[in-house]
Amino acid sequence: MSNLPSPTPEALAHSQRLHADIARKIGEEGGWMSFARFMELLLYAPGLGYYAAGARKFGSAGDFVTAPEMTPLFGQSLARQVAQVMALSAPAVIEVGAGSGRLAADLLLALEALSVLPERYAILDLSADLRARQRETIAAAAPHLLDRVEWLDCLPESFDGVVVANELLDALPAHLVLWTADGICERGVAVDDAGRFTWNDRPASGALLAAADEIADQCRIESPYLSEIALAARAWAAEWGHRLQRGALLLIDYGFPRHEFYHPQRDQGTLMCHYRHHSHPDPFYLPGLQDVTVHVDFTAIIAAAHASGLDLLGYTSQGQFLMNCGLLDCLARIPQATPDYFRASAAAGKLLMPHEMGELFKVIAIGRGINAPLLGFASGDQSRRL
Template sequence: MSQLPAPSPEALAHSARLQAEICRAIDQQGGWLSFADFMEMLLYAPGLGYYTAGARKFGSAGDFVTAPEMTSLFGEALARQLAQVMALSVPQVLEVGAGSGRLAADLLLALEGLGQLPERYAILDLSADLRQRQQETLARAAPHLLARVEWLDRLPDEFSGAVLANELLDALPAHLVRWNGDEIRECGVVRDADGGFMWNERAAGGALLAAAREIADSCELEPGYLSEISLAARAWAAEWGHRLGCGALLLIDYGFPRHEYYHPQRGAGTLMCHYRHHAHADPFYLPGLQDVTVHVDFTAIIAAAHAAGLDLLGYASQGQFLLNCGMLDLLAAIPRDTPDYVRAASAAGKLLMPHEMGELFKVMAIGRGIDGGLLGFAQGDQGRRL
């Protein structure tokens, strides 16, 4: 990893503290920690995890750039879909995992322009640092709308309206599994002789084994095939079956239908880490200082949601979804031959083009009590591929 930017002494000390915490957790678990538990500590350990500590994560100064950081056109297009969902249900929005708050600000301003402001815009984020950044972003960009925003500590017991999760599911903990014919093993983490981490496998069991067998029954997996199963993402989707009244969840993330996720050519999995705009595949590197993600198995998400009583309302590539929501019309409204247009056109190309983010990222809508087709899936709905 010598090619990656060197962290500061303070960052290294922070990483060392998290590493020590994880080592203690491994010892408490008898010397072996599932990768799902390891990933959860990397990202969410109180005060130390990547998303719960104070390091800057988004934009040019962070580790990666998300769609809302690239252009306000993303939020403006998405606002048209949220407005339709609210018109068909209840005029309120819940954003889960709001990042820097940039998307919330863009959505509120766009919905105001449409005359479709929600009565309440709730944000659920467990990071105190990110909450502060979200408040600062909203106070700068839309101070007159800040009174409509509230922050939640947990999922509401009941909710109706539009739920938004942009790049949330990829950051939920996942198990790592290796298939060897009839033998299915779970990859976990143990301590090495130098106080660091190394991989160790044991027989899979319980719900993980059942999920792994189901995948093996429907996909062609060569011996030694390695990939991820996110039981947490499935549980999160199913939980809304108990909480959603009338409304829809819009899930935006990179991923595939199951037959593409567990494709023969993807035999090393989708695990990826992001540090200072560099991508690599070593989750043991600098604990707490890098993002760790896996792609989303959208087939598993809709299966869990449907079993909990929710309906599939649409599934499309991000590019097609944004086109359906009028992103090109929004771009055309910006005066040409201006710096704003040049920047917006470049960002729109990255969000729409198949070889950029347009095809890798997907948008799924699941919900209850929503009649009629949703705007974002009017053309190019790929629900049959799930």
């Protein structure tokens, strides 16, 4: 794409290696690969995938900026909700997909200021590169708290406490589905005679077909209609029903309730790629050098979690959640008319305002054994929309 920044020769060679590796796997699988598998390799192929290799991804030097990278106010506000859930369950936190480690550092410092430090703060991230960066970030910001942090290789068999995941679900592999007048197809990836990736459709089947039929009935989909179904995100949410004994998952991501996700005007889906602070819809561009995401169907997430025995504890916009958790109080503690205040105020506006991140991003709380209303959903709870 001519309007996007050009990669370095080293980065381009890295991308070409991943392209060749995926093309070889497509050949081994009979010439066709589901987009979910393709997305998995783009992001997580060992040593080559976007999140498995060493390129800088977060912040101004990366491909996108997450809320924790913008301002400590995000972590300071979220800490109040984390503290309440820990008081109702156990003093333990697991952060899944911790990125640069910025949120972990901010949460630990904020919980320390509230005198409610967790006994342990675990991070589940399979990328060795990101683990190293997370350790560096926490060591620089909160060296006296580093000994409370541990890294996990898999989900715990049993857990009491708080699970935090910021922008995790959008990066879990999703299937592409095309509803047509002749039936429901799964859109996959093939390789043409020139070695380029190309789209290839085949009839949907199994669990994917069942999910697509359900969505078509509920949302009155009119063909042709292309969108995503994230079976992996559903499975991830359901898995906590077997592991969470008492506590809550706090999941923050961009997405919609189902009836909005599969809106008639959204007939090309939500698939989006992020490269050097540019967004575009082509997942075939520079494999391994760009993030590939889909929005979250929050109705599917709570349906899967509820079926495994978990409860919906709240659902609202990020802006409302952060307001309920006292973001403006945190901002007010910064001396006014100072450069720090002006920077924090601008970042707060991006986190809260509906035309920025405040409305597109949502927060959903799912748990077990939590009987008190949660602080972050005290006002403006939108659970009825799910």
